[in-house]
Amino acid sequence: MPEGPSILFLKNKLQRYKGKTVSKASGYGDMEKSGLENKKLLDIDTFGKNFLFIFKDFFVTVHLGLFGRMLVNKRKKVNASFALHFGEDEINFYVAKSKLFAGKPADHFNFKTDIMKPEFDADFVLNELLTNHAEQMIGDVLMDQNLFAGVGNIIRVESLYHAKIHPDSIVKEIPEKKLIFLLRMVVDYAEEFLNLMKTDSVKESALVYGKKTCPKDKKELLIAEMGKVKRKTYVCEKCQKLYK
């Protein structure tokens, strides 16, 4: 599944369509598309793992699924689930969900939770963690898109390793200082992820994700589908402390 930085990376390739008028919207997705025709695309943004196509009184979100892809001026053999046409040009989304919203993105989404945005507010997220998610396992909460918009499995696994926290740790048992450090690791690693995308080296540069041993002590990693999220997790049980 694409993570926040992957979506931002793809979005940056679409800048030339900003200010252009949509000639047609198509795709087999069930979103009503006729309202987009002949409308000027004012801006393209992201929220977490969503693309945002912003028009005057409404916007469209596009979320890529596990095998989702975006192609510009290229087509796959299968039909796109959503596509925007600008005359001869087209942006095609495959295995994607599109949704139309009235108003502005800020009316619907809390940008304080978006790990890729300057608006990300670590104090706000920390407070939410301690008040509404205190009993949960940190490895699960990190995947909650309402609190950590843009975090996917690689960011989750790598930032927990950087912060030396075991994913099964209960939020309220983790020292506050460690939680603050974890939030910083999430944001820092997401930025590194975005840079690594330019050379297509996210996976080879990962410290534990997709690896077999801890780079620090060579101990064999615990690799399992952990927590309620049941996502493949890589943990060094020597380096990452379990707070329970």
Ligand SMILES: [Zn+2]
């Ligand atoms: Zn280790």
